[in-house]
Amino acid sequence: MVDTCAISGFDGIMENTIMPLSAMATIASALICGFTYMISQVITNPKLSLWAKTEAVQLIFSAGSVFLLIMLMNTFCTMKVSEVASLFGKSSDSISVYDAAAKYLADAGYYSIRALTVVRFHLEAYSVLGALSVFECEFAGGIGCLFGYSGTNIQALGGYGAHQAALGIFFNSTIMSVISALNFLFILQYVYRGFVVMFLPLGIFMRSMPYMRTFGALLISVSISFLTVYPFLLSVFYIMEDAILDKPAYEPGSFGDYYDETIYSEGGAGESLEAAVAGTDAVYENYFPNGDNAAGAMMFAVYAFIAAVFLPTAALLGTIGTIAYLTRMYGEEIDLSRILQMV
Amino acid sequence: MGKLTFIFLIAFIPAAFAGGWEGTAAMALAISGGFLGITYAVGMGLGINELQIMSKEELYQLIATGLLVALLVGGNNVIDGLSGGMGSGGQNLQDTAISVIDDTLTNPTSGMLGIYNSVTTIDNKVAKESSKTMSCSIVSIGYTVSACGGYSMLSTPLSMSGSIVGFAIGELYSMKRLINISKNYAMSLLLPIGIVLRTFKFTRGAGGFLIAVAISMHILIPAGILFNQMLVDTFIAEAGSGYSGGLSTTVEDCDPSSGIGVYGGDQGAQDTLALFRTDLQQVVFSVLVRGTLGPVLALLIMTAGIRALTSLGGAEVDVSALGRFV
Known part of the structure; x- marks a missing residue:
């Protein structure tokens, strides 16, 4: 059975968990309102009566959110990003908004891993090349070293401390890019599969409870925003992948020389033998047949950072901004500055 | 009627722009105007005052956005001229x-x-x-x-x-x-x-x-x-x-x-x-x-x-x- 938007298990969660829980929360809240109304009639308390009526109206508004959410989700499932793109003279793949959001983050992760590989390749090469040392025998034209030794020990290819210090920063940032892309992807998967299970029914229930309307409004707003705005913003980035992720090559230029991670994978014996037989320059050429490209590696790393950290964070901030706006729409003002600091 | 005319006019905003991003932005304004026009018409047809009021309210927001875009077009041209x-x-x-x-x-x-x-x-x-x-x-x-x-x-x-x-x-x-x-x-x-x-x-x-x-x-x-x-x-x-x-x-x-x-x-x-x-x-x-x-x-x-x-x-x-x- 194909689920909504081809998200496996989605229909099951929606039909078997969210809808019944929301219905139960609505009925429980309605019962409380009804019971309160009856009490108010018995003790002739107009304030209590007014409260019950107000809460009943709010309950209808909250329950309406579930239908609004389902309607929006169905729209996003049927709407293709290619259609959105073509509205504005752009082109993209014919996949749903939800798929496009997940694919953007997966692609950003892939792009970051490629950047990480290039940076790591350079760092490894500089470490190996910097550690290569040669003993130049000067004792009786070299023959003397059969009996003793006299000569100069030298770091044949020089040092690469400046390269390593510079690339170390970008290595860290690229690792962060990979982790960030995966983190945002897992957030998205969690939103698709489990987020609303708890937040939406709880929000409906809480919104009808005394003193808990702000909290309930927040939960409903979080559900709606994360299930609609957040994937939509990411799907917009998917349309922009050729500029953000250099689609279809997924690399900003030519980095084919720097993906081979098998050089000297068995240890240093090969390197030593090669240096002794073919000279130290051969070791350098083994890593960099066409020269190194540290600046290019840095460029790749910052592009990955923009794609996997900066833009998804911007999408998250936009989503949080929508949450604040929605809670205001539900009649409550909340301060999300603390949550923002966690971002 | 006057507001409906205004919505109608918004739909023709693209004609006021030469092309490029300005044309796309104008098209987006027109799409938004179209949505509001439909909402207003539905409200009027079914006699739902709230829907009409909401459409009017949203129209003001659209006008504000339109003004922002117009300001951007003018400002961008000035900045382009200076930076060029x-x-x-x-x-x-x-x-x-x-x-x-x-x-x-x-x-x-x-x-x-x-x-x-x-x-x-x-x-x-x-x-x-x-x-x-x-x-x-x-x-x-x-x-x-x-x-x-x-x-x-x-x-x-x-x-x-x-x-x-x-x-x-x-x-x-x-x-x-x-x-x-x-x-x-x-x-x-x-x-x-x-x-x-x-x-x-x-x-x-x-x-x-x-x-x-x-x-x-x-x-x-x-x-x-x-x-x-x-x-x-x-x-x-x-x-x-x-x-x-x-x-x-x-x-x-x-x-x-x-x-x-x-x-x-x-x-x-x-x-x-x-x-x-x-x-x-x-x-x-x-x-x-x-x-x-x-x-x-x-x-x-x-x-x-x-x-x-x-x-x-x-x-x-x-x-x-x-x-x-x-």
């Missing part, structure tokens, strides 16, 4: 900013890539010289002297220099990337989608955010780069060319055997340090002011712009998290 006259080869604000970034990166005398190359070349040579040790041993009796060890004092400052210049290169590339993304998509995709989203009440926050991001990326990042360049040009004109240049430091060869007993390697290391110290003045300005402060300034202006514009758009988004990437 900066003589950096760009036809508009974005191209001029990219020319400035490219010059900061690749200028033959003071470009970051050249400085980075010089730093790493010096570092490589210094490490090679400092590694030289002289050994002599016969029948297990002998000595090892690190007569060129004086060079090793240079490794730490050179590593630090490499990381600082590398950071500047990364910042410049990131700014260039953001401008290139904005050139392709900010006004032709993000802005119109933002306008459409801003039409609906429950997506107004996201719409306002997208509009703010589009405008900030398209105008404020390049403006920040150019603003910093103007300050740099003014400073160089006042202070002279001594603050703009590359590294000319050379590293002398060290012979570990010639100086045994008198520490002969030290003099070469001291000479290198002296040359490096002399070069620092002009390199520090290029790296820290042109290469680092410029992008930081542009990013801060962008984040401040997003916050101000989202607030103007009706949904304040705290983008201080983006500012922390600086």
Whole structure:
């Protein structure tokens, strides 16, 4: 059975968990309102009566959110990003908004891993090349070293401390890019599969409870925003992948020389033998047949950072901004500055 | 009827624009106007006053967005005209900013890539010289002297220099990337989608955010780069060319055997340090002011712009998290 938007298990969660829980929360809240109304009639308390009526109206508004959410989700499932793109003279793949959001983050992760590989390749090469040392025998034209030794020990290819210090920063940032892309992807998967299970029914229930309307409004707003705005913003980035992720090559230029991670994978014996037989320059050429490209590696790393950290964070901030706006729409003002600091 | 006419007129806004992103933005306004027109008509047809009131209310929001776009069109043209006259080869604000970034990166005398190359070349040579040790041993009796060890004092400052210049290169590339993304998509995709989203009440926050991001990326990042360049040009004109240049430091060869007993390697290391110290003045300005402060300034202006514009758009988004990437 194909689920909504081809998200496996989605229909099951929606039909078997969210809808019944929301219905139960609505009925429980309605019962409380009804019971309160009856009490108010018995003790002739107009304030209590007014409260019950107000809460009943709010309950209808909250329950309406579930239908609004389902309607929006169905729209996003049927709407293709290619259609959105073509509205504005752009082109993209014919996949749903939800798929496009997940694919953007997966692609950003892939792009970051490629950047990480290039940076790591350079760092490894500089470490190996910097550690290569040669003993130049000067004792009786070299023959003397059969009996003793006299000569100069030298770091044949020089040092690469400046390269390593510079690339170390970008290595860290690229690792962060990979982790960030995966983190945002897992957030998205969690939103698709489990987020609303708890937040939406709880929000409906809480919104009808005394003193808990702000909290309930927040939960409903979080559900709606994360299930609609957040994937939509990411799907917009998917349309922009050729500029953000250099689609279809997924690399900003030519980095084919720097993906081979098998050089000297068995240890240093090969390197030593090669240096002794073919000279130290051969070791350098083994890593960099066409020269190194540290600046290019840095460029790749910052592009990955923009794609996997900066833009998804911007999408998250936009989503949080929508949450604040929605809670205001539900009649409550909340301060999300603390949550923002966690971002 | 008057308002319906206005909605009808909005649908023809595209005719008022020549093309490019302006046409797309106008089309988005027209789509939004169309949605509101349909909502108003449904409200009128079914006699639902609330729907009509909501449509009117949303229409005011659309007019505000339209005014914002019109202001942007005018403002952008003025800025393009000013930046095109900066003589950096760009036809508009974005191209001029990219020319400035490219010059900061690749200028033959003071470009970051050249400085980075010089730093790493010096570092490589210094490490090679400092590694030289002289050994002599016969029948297990002998000595090892690190007569060129004086060079090793240079490794730490050179590593630090490499990381600082590398950071500047990364910042410049990131700014260039953001401008290139904005050139392709900010006004032709993000802005119109933002306008459409801003039409609906429950997506107004996201719409306002997208509009703010589009405008900030398209105008404020390049403006920040150019603003910093103007300050740099003014400073160089006042202070002279001594603050703009590359590294000319050379590293002398060290012979570990010639100086045994008198520490002969030290003099070469001291000479290198002296040359490096002399070069620092002009390199520090290029790296820290042109290469680092410029992008930081542009990013801060962008984040401040997003916050101000989202607030103007009706949904304040705290983008201080983006500012922390600086």
